[in-house]
Amino acid sequence: MTTAGGEQSGVDLKRFNEVFFEECAENLAQMEQILISLGDREPDQEEMNAIFRAAHSIKGGAGIFGFEDMTVVTHVMESLLDRLRNHEIAFAPGMIDLFLEAGDAIAMQLAGHRDGKPVQQEAIDRVRARLQQTIDGGTSQASTAPVSQTQTQAPPAGELPTSYRLAFTPEPEIFMRRVRMESIIAELADLAEAGTFRCEARLAEVPDFAGFDPECCITRWEFALVSRANRDQLADVFMFVADEDQLKIEEQPAERRTQAQDAQGEPALPVEGRRAYDRNETAPGAFGRRCGEAESSIRVNVTKVDQLVNQVGELLITQAMLSQVSVGLDPMLHQSLQRGLAQLERNTRDLQASVMSIRLVPISIVFSRFPRLVREIAAKLGKQVELKTAGDSTELDRGLIEKISDPLTHLVRNALDHGLESPEKRVAAGKNPVGTLQLSASQVGGRIVIDVIDDGAGLNRERILAKAAENGIPCSETMSDEEVWQLIFAPGFSTASEITDLSGRGVGMDVVLKNVQAIGGRVQIASEPGKGVRVTISLPLTLAILDGLSVAVGEEKFIVPLNVVIESLQPKAEQLKTVNGREVVQVRGEYLPILKLHSIFNLETCVTEPCRGILVLVEADGERGAVMVDALLDEQQVVVKSIETNYRRVEGSAGATILGDGRVALILDLPELFSMHKQL
Amino acid sequence: MPKKGFVNDVNITLDGDCTMERVTDLHALLAERCAPLTGTPPSAAVVHVDLARVTGIDACGCQLLALFLEQLRRQGIAASAENAEPEIRERVELLGFCALFSGGQPQP
Incomplete structure (x- = not known):
């Protein structure tokens, strides 16, 4: 019927799983980045916290979304990191490689769930065993460590855990998303001091049973617990399932303070417990984004962006068509129309620039x-x-x-x-x-x-x-x-x-x-x-749209990418020479080869001599030349279409585009033209 | 798919998993029992849902059972779910549905 991977009818679970996959990949990347930056040195507290948080986040998300296999390695890794953080185990440089391998194992599992790639279970088991061995070996080693070392890591005397009450109002679709509430609640319970956790479910309404949609969530949860974790850490437990307005956390501040502190009016000390790992945490990708920080970005599927780019491309073509039609209109009679078309062109260009910037990544x-x-x-x-x-x-x-x-x-x-x-x-x-x-x-x-x-x-x-x-x-x-x-x-x-x-x-x-x-x-x-x-x-810069100069050769039109164009000129007879049997044009003391497009593309035209046509001087990949055309037509932005996909590869072209009049024009690939010219 | 054996009108025994994956079937089975029980007047004063043969339960399954029980209670029927295996009971406790299953908590 349904799998943890989310192949289910009703709701597109992949959409929700994708959020976890992306978060997981980000956490893995962040973890690796920190580990690599360490070289062989021991991570400082902040780096350790950041690595721990990444591993913890992966484990938490995997549990919630039902990818239980991904919690196995992360769990042992988290345990090792926790012991390292508490100095229960001494750091060894080899641990960096071990953590990197663990990251690889998790990445393999991620790829297995996301892309259906094979997962080598033996590799997972191996890294898990090595992590466990490190814990076991390190713990026994650490147990013989000087007492003073362990004592320095003990929580400061006098700190008290805090009492919290949480109210969670999940969205109605939470069951359909296959969110494992039991994993979330178990993780919350894990943060509680022994014997202090209480969970109570309530039905927000009692609808008619027969007509009730059994996959719709009408349950509200209330939790009471005493914990050394701070508010953000509690919120982190719900990071994948709760927006700010769905989770209320109340605390009893008086219980955070010692009597002595109350007497002195000092602020409560930050609590430090087993999971007090994100105190003063500033590392990117940290927990609590949903609850602690304002969202400054949204995730959008790449296919949606591509669709938008394509649609803007079509809009550009339509705009070019309208501009072309308007050329033949009397400007006196159609002043408003032409003003509107000019505005449309500006807006279209702005829109295109904005849309293209969405696709840009560092x-x-x-x-x-x-x-x-x-x-x-x-x-x-x-x-x-x-x-x-x-x-x-x-x-x-x-x-x-x-x-x-x-x-x-x-x-x-x-x-x-x-x-x-x-x-x-x-x-x-x-x-x-x-x-x-x-x-x-x-x-x-x-x-x-x-x-x-x-x-x-x-x-x-x-x-x-x-x-x-x-x-x-x-x-x-x-x-x-x-x-x-x-x-x-x-x-x-x-x-x-x-x-x-x-x-x-x-x-x-x-x-x-x-x-x-x-x-x-x-x-x-x-x-x-x-x-x-x-x-x-x-x-x-981009594969989708380029600024081009449209030129005519016989009945055909070509697009010369604007970024290769130096200048255009009509050569005089004295500028034209023949060197080694090849025609060149002399421009400011430099001899440039003349690339005759009609020859290269085998086209019929009445302009066969350079002095009767126009030479477009171009430079590409450090090479210069003069492209001979019949006429310069227009400078315009063109939407690059793959000619191979729609027709076949045409040597000397980098693609094709649809012009305002609906005709197809080849986009010239100058370096390839230079090379073709040499072979002629 | 959860199987159900009706011992009599007031004892409902559920069998198998009561989870999100099975909740549609479970809903159909319970709805079938709900209609005659909640007639006017109700056909029973007490209803027990026996969980002894339930092998798995999650929040979605718990919610459905809780709603079923609450529906009966609103008709004046003393309804409860009981006899769960320790593992299932722990899960129900963790998920906070104990009071709803025993009828110890009034609902809005």
């Missing part, structure tokens, strides 16, 4: 995974690496974030594996034994530029050429360094078995290039022997 989402990756790989390779990141707040389209993650991971792995040298080699080369790997992101013009920079040995030109020749990849000694570096992007340049034979890199770089190109990006490499390598990925 690249720190990707960068944040690398500290752990670097730590683990460096440890395996016996290398010392310092990871630096810059431009973490640079925003890019969420769709790009998801797709850039794997290529970046590949580049980081390569840099660690093949770029950075061992400490011995670095010292021998007069370098700091600790290598540096830098990830930086920035917005340059209309693109996002991500650099992966290492200070390793750099690429080895001779070996790359030798390897290319060996693999049958066309190459020659006369190639420039840049051309040689490009060889490592050739499919089959290197294979896994050859990794250790090559001091440079190249493993899977063709896949990196392919993945980056698939999202409209480019990859460039710069290398200096002994100094290191810089791999630069350049990506479009």
Whole structure:
């Protein structure tokens, strides 16, 4: 009928479960971030609290939403953290790795529930057993610890627990959401001093039994307990199920104070008990968001945002169509209409900018995974690496974030594996034994530029050429360094078995290039022997909408991305030359190749000579050229549609768009056009 | 699905889980008994719901049973649920339904 995973008719349980999944993923990420930042040192109290809260939150949510298996590891982890926090167990650096492994196990369970991915139960059992062993071993060890140490951690004398009364008015759908009230109440009871917990359920109404919807909740709960936990901690128990107005908490302040404090008029001391872990807690992602803080954001399903982006895209097309129609109207007769259309255009652009900004997320989402990756790989390779990141707040389209993650991971792995040298080699080369790997992101013009920079040995030109020749990849000694570096992007340049034979890199770089190109990006490499390598990925800001210049060639129209356009000109005959059989235009002393679109796309046009057409000077990926067109038409925002999805891939195009008149126009991919031009 | 064996008009024995997953069936079964019991005049002065064979219970199941009992009480019938196994009783206590099951608490 129904499972904990929520495959049920009536109510879309997945919607509710998704909230838990997202919270869980955030908590895992936060936990990992803190653990990685520790290195091998012992976490301070605040960090310990934050880790504890993350684990506790995952456990609590999992229990409430019926994912009982996820509470197993978190429970033992929480116990270990609790003992560490209370200094019942001595910290050991190996615990960091153990907690990271525990996080991995929980993440695997999360992926199992959310995405149906396989869960390796033996891995879960293993990490759970190791956590338990650490607790058992540590506790016995700690029991022999000096008395003075344990005494210092005892709660200050004179503190009293507080009496609370709570009233919980759940929403009518709480049962349909498969919320386990028993888990919530049990967790609340766990916070109570022994023998003080009272729970009473009341029916808010007594409707006619026959007509009653048995899945509708009409029960109200009242609780009474004495606890050392504070108000927020009690509220945290209900964090997934209660909004502020659904939970009332009353406390008897007089019982919080000692007689001595009352006499002196001192404020009550904050209570510290087993779960007093979020005192003065300021860590992000902390409990109590629903009760303690004003909501500054809402969660929206990505598909809804995508739908909105698409609808705005269609609106842009409609607006462009109206603008086009209005061009033929007499401005005197249709002044109001044209004013309205101008206003519509402004509003549409503002709307588009707002909607696109919703999709933007900081690249720190990707960068944040690398500290752990670097730590683990460096440890395996016996290398010392310092990871630096810059431009973490640079925003890019969420769709790009998801797709850039794997290529970046590949580049980081390569840099660690093949770029950075061992400490011995670095010292021998007069370098700091600790290598540096830098990830930086920035917005340059209309693109996002991500650099992966290492200070390793750099690429080895001779070996790359030798390897290319060996693999049958066309190459020659006369190639420039840049051309040689490009060889490592050739499919089959290197294979896994050859990794250790090559001091440079190249493993899977063709896949990196392919993945980056698939999202409209480019990859460039710069290398200096002994100094290191810089791999630069350049990506479009968004995949959905771009500013373009529409141009005409024969009967066809094309869109030139505005961010590559330098200027347009009608060349004079004396500016036109032929160099090595190729037509070029001389502009301010520079010779630029002329890309004739009618030739490249095999179109019929009466404008075949540059001096009769218009040259649009463009620059893309450091290369300049002049695109020859019949006429410049308009500057406009266009909605990028995938031509591959709707037709097939067209070489030289980065997609297509629908123009105001309903016609389809190709969006030019200049770097690809440059490369096609060279092959002509 | 909860099975029910009617020993007689005043004893209702529930069998199986009384949980959210089964609550629709449980509702149908109890509604079937509720109608004749709450006639005018009521057909019984006392009704016992026997929980001895209940294997699982949650807040949703508890609520339904409590509502059923309260409906009977409003007709002047002394209604209660009892004989639960210790595990079930603990769950009912944890969820705060003890008073509602025993009839010890007036409802609005």
